Amino acid sequence: MTSAEKTEKTLRADARRNREKIFAAARELFARDAEGVQMEEIASHAGVGVGTIYRHFPTKQALLTEMVRTRFSRFTEIALEAERIDDPREAVETLIRQSCVEVEGDAGFQLAMMSPDELEWEGIEQEKAAFAEPATRIIDRAVESGAVRSDFSFADFPMLMCGITSTMYFAPAGSDWQRHLDLILAGLRPG
Amino acid sequence: MTSAEKTEKTLRADARRNREKIFAAARELFARDAEGVQMEEIASHAGVGVGTIYRHFPTKQALLTEMVRTRFSRFTEIALEAERIDDPREAVETLIRQSCVEVEGDAGFQLAMMSPDELEWEGIEQEKAAFAEPATRIIDRAVESGAVRSDFSFADFPMLMCGITSTMYFAPAGSDWQRHLDLILAGLRPG
DNA sequence: TCGGAAGCGGAATTCCTGTTCCACTTATTG
DNA sequence: CAATAAGTGGAACAGGAATTCCGCTTCCGA
Known part of the structure; x- marks a missing residue:
């Protein structure tokens, strides 16, 4: 059971x-x-x-992990919604931006975003996989259509989220992570 | 005394x-x-x-802060060296890249980079100020010459370091923060 | 060389938190 | 309405880590 x-x-x-x-x-x-x-x-x-x-x-960690799992499923929804956007670049940018918005205001979730293995968030592999599918499709489509730099791939996603999230988490008095995001998005453009 | x-x-x-x-x-x-x-x-x-x-x-924190301070002074040297580079863009990029290299391999210092206030690194204000001077000059010069996007300023520096550093700190098994840095540098170009 | 001040080691103390335990309640079921 | 299994509260426990304390050792100047 x-x-x-x-x-x-x-x-x-x-x-x-x-x-x-x-x-x-x-x-x-x-x-x-x-x-x-x-x-x-x-x-x-x-x-x-x-x-x-x-x-x-059973333990504190189990309680926290359970919450992270619940929260994580929102990412999949975001990805599925973003996939419906026609313009390939807009789709990727929406994927990333909305993911950030989802994380904003939840320090616990931010921490989970940053520490992939560190804090033993075990048991959310299934949720991660469910998210990876549509997200990969969005990114690959953007690459193929030349909307973003050709070496971009889903593997970069966790890294980018880690960086942006850390800005939210650590930045003194909520200085804007949005700027960080903008720089990243600008950096993703082909060229 | x-x-x-x-x-x-x-x-x-x-x-x-x-x-x-x-x-x-x-x-x-x-x-x-x-x-x-x-x-x-x-x-x-x-x-x-x-x-x-x-x-x-007196305390553990005091010991660690003392070390961070010592280490921090290297940043100023890096900035002064970078300032000697003629090409404005190359100067900024060197400033940022070398700062990252300096931090690589020192988890404690990475932590200090990420948590500006969080962990109470009090007493290193002087070192920070010493670094801010040449760094600001480098960045302003690049902006004025059109080598980087016009809205870039020294205020962004800590944020960028926070993001890149977190990639080093948290990324599983040293996956490359260099990629993160590349994206950021690309994002800094004018356009 | 010696006296005493400076410094040292590390067991003991303190504080902080997650986790356990069990006598006591409460829901459910026949 | 019992009888009983399920669930509860919160004091007590356990272990980890920073910090303190003080009897002992080492340096150094006279």
Whole structure:
């Protein structure tokens, strides 16, 4: 039985409610201060005891990973939407720009974007693969049509996101990562 | 009496030796694994007890900041060298590229590049100012000569370094940050 | 050479957080 | 409405890492 099935069927009504409260609290706090979140904090914010969190998630990391996974699926949606855009360059630029927008304001997610392996976000391989498909199509199409430099490929995507995301995460007082993005997009043009 | 003066004059011979051993050990370990360094580790690597470290540096952070400061002065040298290059574009590109090279291989320094305020690198303002002067001249010259996009300015420098550095720091198994740098440099061209 | 000040080592302390445990509640089911 | 299994709270525990403390050692000037 998967974790999802357990949530749906087996769980007692009050337990299901708590699970959701925990999840919501964790998401909010993790988004606010990724590295500083503490279990006690999440618990009190959710109105439960720490023990209750551990009934639902084996470790802190598991809880955080679960949230990153949920959040990650949005990327696939973004990619599928971008794929509908006719102009090849506009499609790539939208893909990248929208991905950045999605990450903005969620420090926890930013951290996950930056540390591919470092922080052991294991178990989101499936989501990554689901995103890679449409994203690769968009990028390859742009390359073939000459809309971006010929050596650009999907392999560059994580690296670019890492760089731009770090600007969001570390930059003092939200100075604009958009500028960083603009430079990158300009750099992607053929020539 | 400044810390430097104390090192020169007041310190007992053996104490001065120890101070240097500690500094060297800390530099090496911090470069290798910035976030993982421990005081015990630095101490044993330097061949002293932890207590001895605390005789020389009030806190761990102070020790690390001291190292970052030392390292930072190299940037100014790089900028002064780059300023001697005639071609304005080549000068900027050298400035940026060499700065990256300087940071490569030193995880601790990479971390310092990324977190301007986060990790409280207080006390290196002077070094930063010394670097800003020649760097600003190089960038302004390039802008005026039309060698780079007209909206580029020194204010962008920290942001770019943050992005590229994060690629070095987080990228799995040293995948090339050079590519990131190339994209940025391409993006800086006028157009 | 000697006295005392400076310096040293490293066990002990402190603080901080994730995780465990279990007596106590609460939902569910017949 | 029991009986019971499921779920809960939060104090206690555990382990990690920075920092302190102090009896002992080493340097250095007279």
